[in-house]
Amino acid sequence: METAESVHRAFDLTGRVALITGAGGGIGRTSAEVLAGAGAAVVCVDLDLARAEETARGIDSAGGSADSAQVDVAERGALSALVERVVQQHGALHVMCNIAGIMIDSSIIDLDPDEFERILSVNLKGAVYGCQAAGKVMVEQGAGSIINMASAAVLTPSAGIGAYAICKAGVAQLTQSMAVEVGRRGVRVNTIAPGFVPTNMTARYYTRPDGTIDEDAKAAVLSPMAKFAPLRRVGVTSDIGYCVLYLASDASSFVTGQLLSPNGGVAMHY
Numbered sequence: 477m478e479t480a481e482s483v484h485r486a487f488d489l490t491g492r493v494a495l496i497t498g499a500g501g502g503i504g505r506t507s508a509e510v511l512a513g514a515g516a517a518v519v520c521v522d523l524d525l526a527r528a529e530e531t532a533r534g535i536d537s538a539g540g541s542a543d544s545a546q547v548d549v550a551e552r553g554a555l556s557a558l559v560e561r562v563v564q565q566h567g568a569l570h571v572m573c574n575i576a577g578i579m580i581d582s583s584i585i586d587l588d589p590d591e592f593e594r595i596l597s598v599n600l601k602g603a604v605y606g607c608q609a610a611g612k613v614m615v616e617q618g619a620g621s622i623i624n625m626a627s628a629a630v631l632t633p634s635a636g637i638g639a640y641a642i643c644k645a646g647v648a649q650l651t652q653s654m655a656v657e658v659g660r661r662g663v664r665v666n667t668i669a670p671g672f673v674p675t676n677m678t679a680r681y682y683t684r685p686d687g688t689i690d691e692d693a694k695a696a697v698l699s700p701m702a703k704f705a706p707l708r709r710v711g712v713t714s715d716i717g718y719c720v721l722y723l724a725s726d727a728s729s730f731v732t733g734q735l736l737s738p739n740g741g742v743a744m745h746y
């Protein structure tokens with residue numbers, strides 16, 4: 477029989493170690509906070525070290541356990557070296573969240589080759605490197621959960637963000653291929669494909685040239701999106717953080733190779 481205690485235990489990450497890329501802000505920061513809140517020791521990784529440190533400090537002062545590290549996920553070998561250090565320090569790696577990402581706005585026809593190379597390197601190759609680094613350790617351990625961040629752009633293509641969608645579709649495929657390879661070794665791999673969540677990434681739609689937020693422009697962007705969604709709202713970062721918690725925890729121990737879509741219902745799939 478399931479009880480309050482067994483249900484709590486299924487979501488409890490006490491004694492687990494989680495590495496989160498993109499933890500300097502937005503969805504990555506909240507995901508790190510949620511995993512730490514569930515008891516995990518978290519390693520907050522970002523290109524922007526000051527912001528990763530800020531996330532870790534916030535978690536520490538809320539009573540959790542967090543370290544920070546600066547890594548460019550696009551750099552070959554960087555995530556492997558970090559995962560090695562984390563395993564030396566903590567003895568294991570139970571959860572890997574590949575959340576770091578960037579956006580470029582361009583039609584496919586006008587796509588600049590250098591910009592395309594950069595977004596592929598961060599959003600797709602970075603996720604591959606993260607999966608490889610964590611996967612090797614987790615296969616040895618015989619356990620682990622890898623969570624890759626895609627986007628609703630995979631399900632509903634939009635004009636002007638094709639390069640981003642291409643990367644995220646690759647991330648969804650990376651998840652499925654790897655899930656097939658490592659499932660028998662006790663390792664699960666899943667994708668989350670969020671809908672629109674206001675963060676620094678989306679702020680480009682309503683930021684003035686001087687860097688301040690134009691609240692009228694923000695409302696003009698957000699309100700039609702909210703109206704279009706069956707749940708009549710856009711997302712908040714914790715909507716995604718709690719999906720990360722589910723996939724990180726034993727509550728999802730029969731779930732692998734899947735794409736979970738916290739998007740207010742804007743896109744649905746079988």
Ligand SMILES: NC(=O)c1ccc[n+]([C@@H]2O[C@H](COP(=O)([O-])OP(=O)(O)OC[C@H]3O[C@@H](n4cnc5c(N)ncnc54)[C@H](O)[C@@H]3O)[C@@H](O)[C@H]2O)c1
Pocket residue numbers: 497498499500501502503504521522523524527547548549550575576577578598625626627628669670671672673674675676677678
């Ligand atoms: N916000 C949304 O609406 C939305 C929707 C779907 C998917 N996503 C995805 O969620 C993830 C997080 O996005 P967000 O909205 O929180 O954006 P964000 O810009 O707030 O956070 C992204 C973080 O990644 C870090 N980063 C960027 N390049 C990096 C690199 N090369 N190495 C290490 N860190 C790097 C940034 O410094 C930043 O802290 C991304 O993968 C994004 O594509 C976001």
